[in-house]
Amino acid sequence: MSVRPMLADETMTWRASAREWLRSGNSLPFWLLAPSIFLMLAVIAYPMLTGFYYGFTSGSLLKTGKFVGFDNYARLLQSADFLHALWFSLVFAVFNVIGCYVLGLGLALLMNQDVPFRGFFRVALLLPWIVPSIVSIVSWRWMMADQHALFNQIIGVFGGSPIYFLSDENWAIAAVIAIKIWRSFPFMMLSLLAALQGIDRSLYEAAALDGASRWNQFRYVTLPQLRNISIVLCLLMTIWTVNDFDTPWLLTQGGPANATENLVLLAYRYTFGRNDVGLGSAVSFVTLAILMVLVVILLRRQRER
Amino acid sequence: MNNLASSRKRWGLFWLLVLITVIVNLPIILMVMNSFQTTEQLVNRTTILPHDLTVANYRYLNERTNFWTFLWNSFTVSGVSTITSAAVAALAGYALSRFRGRLITGYSRALFVVQMFPIILALIPLFILFRTLGLINSPLSVIILYTVVHLPFATWMARAFFDTIPRELEDAALVDGCSRFGAFVRIVLPLSGPGLAAIGIFSFLFSYNEFFVANVFLRDQESMTLPVGITMFMQQYSTDWGSLMAAATVTVIPTFILFLGIQKWITYGAVSGGVKG
Numbered sequence: 001m002s003v004r005p006m007l008a009d010e011t012m013t014w015r016a017s018a019r020e021w022l023r024s025g026n027s028l029p030f031w032l033l034a035p036s037i038f039l040m041l042a043v044i045a046y047p048m049l050t051g052f053y054y055g056f057t058s059g060s061l062l063k064t065g066k067f068v069g070f071d072n073y074a075r076l077l078q079s080a081d082f083l084h085a086l087w088f089s090l091v092f093a094v095f096n097v098i099g100c101y102v103l104g105l106g107l108a109l110l111m112n113q114d115v116p117f118r119g120f121f122r123v124a125l126l127l128p129w130i131v132p133s134i135v136s137i138v139s140w141r142w143m144m145a146d147q148h149a150l151f152n153q154i155i156g157v158f159g160g161s162p163i164y165f166l167s168d169e170n171w172a173i174a175a176v177i178a179i180k181i182w183r184s185f186p187f188m189m190l191s192l193l194a195a196l197q198g199i200d201r202s203l204y205e206a207a208a209l210d211g212a213s214r215w216n217q218f219r220y221v222t223l224p225q226l227r228n229i230s231i232v233l234c235l236l237m238t239i240w241t242v243n244d245f246d247t248p249w250l251l252t253q254g255g256p257a258n259a260t261e262n263l264v265l266l267a268y269r270y271t272f273g274r275n276d277v278g279l280g281s282a283v284s285f286v287t288l289a290i291l292m293v294l295v296v297i298l299l300r301r302q303r304e305r
Numbered sequence: 306m307n308n309l310a311s312s313r314k315r316w317g318l319f320w321l322l323v324l325i326t327v328i329v330n331l332p333i334i335l336m337v338m339n340s341f342q343t344t345e346q347l348v349n350r351t352t353i354l355p356h357d358l359t360v361a362n363y364r365y366l367n368e369r370t371n372f373w374t375f376l377w378n379s380f381t382v383s384g385v386s387t388i389t390s391a392a393v394a395a396l397a398g399y400a401l402s403r404f405r406g407r408l409i410t411g412y413s414r415a416l417f418v419v420q421m422f423p424i425i426l427a428l429i430p431l432f433i434l435f436r437t438l439g440l441i442n443s444p445l446s447v448i449i450l451y452t453v454v455h456l457p458f459a460t461w462m463a464r465a466f467f468d469t470i471p472r473e474l475e476d477a478a479l480v481d482g483c484s485r486f487g488a489f490v491r492i493v494l495p496l497s498g499p500g501l502a503a504i505g506i507f508s509f510l511f512s513y514n515e516f517f518v519a520n521v522f523l524r525d526q527e528s529m530t531l532p533v534g535i536t537m538f539m540q541q542y543s544t545d546w547g548s549l550m551a552a553a554t555v556t557v558i559p560t561f562i563l564f565l566g567i568q569k570w571i572t573y574g575a576v577s578g579g580v581k582g
Contacts, residue, residue, distance in 0.1 A: 033400050044422070132556060134535050288422060
């Protein structure tokens with residue numbers, strides 16, 4: 001028996017390779033993975049299958065209901081709440097990704113310069129990302145709570161009339177997006193900074209020798225070099241935004257009048273507010289279906305690299 | 306001459322970044338300052354800078370609220386789930402780092418995909434299941450979920466750390482008659498101490514900061530973790546901004562301390578876990 005681990009052929013099916021390990025007495029990788037696989041099956045796979053089934057029932061949290069086929073999904077398509085949540089999820093994701101990318105890239109470019117105490121800024125600018133959601137939102141809420149709050153005092157100094165950020169629908173949507181950008185741009189900045197530092201210096205030297213201006217160097221060297229990582233980062237950010245519960249819930253609880261309710265909040269409200277497990281499960285599976293499209297694109301891009 | 310211009314440019318950028326950092330962190334800075342103001346001062350104040358500092362909010366927090374219970378719950382839940390997920394992730398990460406095959410690639414990809422799932426998907430069925438098992442309001446429900454939710458990230462970080470440890474060390478141990486698992490436990494694990502510590506801190510931070518899952522499963526005040534507990538302050542004492550700010554400030558202290566401990570690993574972790582897959 002060889003001391004090296006079995007190198008199973010990539011073309012072998014996973015079942016055959018699992019059997020191979022067990023038979024050859026080299027079942028170690030299987031046992032190493034066993035606890036992890038068990039937890040994933042018990043806490044993710046099993047509930048997911050049950051949840052998928054719940055989507056076709058009329059159950060409540062206390063009592064599993066009877067099978068109703070595609071009723072829940074049909075109800076969703078006719079529901080204004082659902083269509084709004086779908087729309088808001090989209091708007092939320094698109095604006096957040098654009099905002100994070102612009103802010104993140106701008107700051108990453110700035111920090112990629114020769115600035116004193118660069119390490120300090122890298123850490124200090126990460127804070128919004130690591131503070132617990134509740135903590136940052138308490139502070140943001142205080143700043144925009146009512147007509148005497150900080151933002152309105154500042155607006156007052158410039159002679160404007162107070163804005164009711166959290167009770168006006170459009171302003172609430174803008175506020176949720178702005179705070180989400182604030183909470184998530186540091187990740188973008190950090191990853192783009194790492195990517196910028198990975199670009200070969202000689203590309204810039206060659207471009208400079210050819211007489212390229214700073215702008216053209218950015219346009220023809222930096223941007224193409226960042227292309228792949230940018231696409232991956234934007235996809236990830238989209239997925240995380242669609243999944244976000246904390247920002248809209250803690251800021252406005254989905255209000256006013258459900259204006260800031262995304263799909264996750266809607267699934268939560270149907271399930272835990274209206275006690276309709278079937279409808280809640282159906283919404284969460286629609287969310288999953290949308291996310292799977294993004295995940296597949298993401299996986300494909302990563303395989304290409 | 307040229308030198309002078311470049312030095313001026315460097316310090317210009319420096320002050321620009323100072324300004325940006327202050328603006329970006331203003332909500333956090335204001336929160337800390339506000340925690341030393343009474344609610345009355347907070348609501349009626351006309352200047353940004355605080356005056357007549359007071360610790361009344363902190364005294365209130367200590368004497369009249371369940372703050373310490375929330376904090377204690379947060380520490381137990383985060384501590385236990387961190388230890389479990391780090392242990393499970395270390396085993397799986399080692400398998401992903403050292404072995405090849407369909408099972409390994411398939412599982413690695415499955416972990417990546419699972420991380421993208423909306424948590425609500427598992428929450429609804431688990432709520433029903435945990436209710437029949439009597440696990441609602443029990444720290445165990447949240448511990449189980451945190452362990453699993455952070456597992457993919459922790460596994461990749463573990464794998465990335467194990468990748469940096471040369472295989473020759475284990476080969477030498479195998480020649481000396483060690484079993485493969487023995488080589489892992491005696492040679493590889495001790496060498497990856499700092500890496501495992503970083504993974505542990507990451508998991509702890511995730512759990513300590515987490516709100517959504519805790520909000521679903523922990524519904525009575527005795528069992529709540531801090532993020533959920535603080536929302537009780539918002540509803541019950543809706544205008545009491547002072548104690549809210551004080552609670553938020555104390556909550557963030559452990560986060561800061563842990564963050565400083567892993568800040569040099571953050572790029573590494575973010576890039577290896579989130580982006581590489």
